[in-house]
Amino acid sequence: MTSIVPKEQSSESKKDLPIEEHEDFRLFGLIAFLIADGMTFAGFFAAYLTFKAVNPIGPDAIYELELPLPTLNTVLLLVSSFTFHRAGKFLEKNESKQCQIWLLITGALGIAFLISQMFEYFTLPFGLTDNLFASTFYALTGFHGLHVTLGSIMIMIIWWQTRLPSGRVNNENKFPFEAVELYWHFVDGIWVVLFIILYLL
């Protein structure tokens, strides 16, 4: 257990103690977590594909989806990945103002995605319990939407933390920014897979 020693406690005896350094592997831990999270989605996708292959859906059930709105959603998320990357470039150059603008755009794109997704939910002709396809559709998109919601909240927190002069996230302390960025790219990647499997196939 490594503890942070209060200043008044530090005495001369500390000089002899070895100072150990190790690299920062918080991102490594995050990647392991994202693999686990991805496996949850993999389970959902496997269930959906099996349902689709094996279980017949009633003749009157609607399971063809309109494409324009989800395509717009895909574009929103892909662009937001790009803008997040842009924000990162400015953070590296220590231009917090520019970084904050691009973060704000990213967050806005995330929220726009959620609004658009909700609009799609309201216009769809089926509800959660109508048939197996409907249930799986809502479970998959809903679980992904939960991820986007959390991501948007985290982007807003990062945006607040990159403010000058008192924000804690800057060129020296980049980990929170990198973590959220990695998570956001992951959520985007999942969406692309989801879009192909759920809407295009």
Place this chain on the structure above:
Amino acid sequence: MTISLKPSDSPPEKLQPTGWLKYLSFSLDHKVIGLQYLVCGFLFYLIGGSLAGAIRVELISPLSDFMPREVYNQVLTLHGTIMIFLWIVPVVNGAFGNYLIPFYVGARDMAFPRLNAVAFWLIPPSGLMLITSYFINGAAQSGWTAYPPLSITTPAAGQIIWILSVLLLGGSSIFGGINFIATILKLRRPGLKLMQLPMYCWAMLGTSILVVLSTPVLAGTLILLSFDIVAHTGFFNPSLGGNVIVYQHLFWFYSHPAVYIMVLPAFGLVSEILPIHSRKPLFGYTTMVFSIMGIVVLGLVVWAHHMFTSGTPPWMRLFFTIATAFIAVPTGIKFFNWVATLWGGKISLNAAMLFSCGFIINFVLGGITGVALAQVPFDVHVHDTYFVVAHFHYIVYGGSVFVIFSSIYHWFPKFTGKMLNENLGRFHFIITFIGFNLCFAPQHWLGLNGMPRRVAEYDPQFQLINQLSSVGALLMALSTLPFLWNILRSILYGDEAGDNPWNALTPEWLTSSPPPVENWKGEAPLVVEPYGYGEKNSINTKEKMK
């Protein structure tokens, strides 16, 4: 970017409680967390064991006279869930993993201490939630597998609490797994190579990979199941157009690897204990490593052998039979390596060694019935009978729980600085071994003759064998008493153990007992040959001679 760690020479007493209170606190010390896992798991073991006792009492007579059928189903479900998710998985992974892995990799703590404490503190609340569900409208009744449509049609409250509890425990398991992977791969002491690590590290690495890959699938499945129960969707409900087989596939995608999550760490622990008490190097280190990794890979692709009677198509049966038979190869390699480790060694038959040998015997018996069960014609005959119950308990009790006891006898001097009484320990082993085999060996016969599992009533012709089995269960219950007495007596009046009572070479013994807060007073020792016993040219032996 690098993080500097400044070890503090005096533990920050003001910030964290000391004494026994620290075991009830949100401590970040991996040794405290390890013991928290162990004691918490053991308390749940006592509860789960009492439930098993209730099951065996019920089965003394063919009628359901000791408790109503619904209660029997609840007891059965709670017994399975508690023993798997609250006793074996947290103890073989969480308890010994947290205590030993940082020593083995030469670190002062786990990679993510705070996440580690969070992972532990998810367990007691979810365990309590699971048990209290019995008093609120009845606990879940569908067994630890929670197969729909049974889990959808039985009372919803208990089932939903069961799902929530398993989700929390799964989360705890995933956090622990991430922590172990990061610690083993990233936090190794400079100069320590992967192929120099003690075998338990490899076992935990393999286990953690399985945890991270398979537990989330169970979580997703249970979320869908809870939708079926609460929102009346039809994922797994055939009357609403759903598909129960998909649940079984997803469930076993986790729950078959779960067997390896319970038993691979046990393999690792045995590989630590056998060389020390037979004074010989571990036989076949490299083959051991590759067989662990082989089990990890194969363990992910054998799940459907639990589903041979679920209408699986012939090609699937063929594939999963062959894959399952293949798993016997790496497992057999490990078995022969342990025997070869013992061969010609200077064996001291203390309690730790006896329990490890008991493990080897029981595990071979369980492994043989496992290979038999993988064969479709045989499996179709004994599916869902007591044969499966016997096989399963030979693996998880005869395997994992024997190793847990062995490990407690082995590492108790390190945990507390006190020795356990060896004669009481040997007595404990003899009663446990006889009781266990008396309880579960006859169940093979019951299963072959067609007694179904999970049912409170049975054909009167099976009564005598069931009573025999119940006597064995009574012996197992009684065997806990000398163990508890031994622990209590040692903590109060035990002999001082000293730093290294077994003359072991693995790094946890190269510090004081119990170890200081950051594991070593000075720099962590570099142990490149953890099993260099009795070899003249071993680096360790040379250093000892100096």
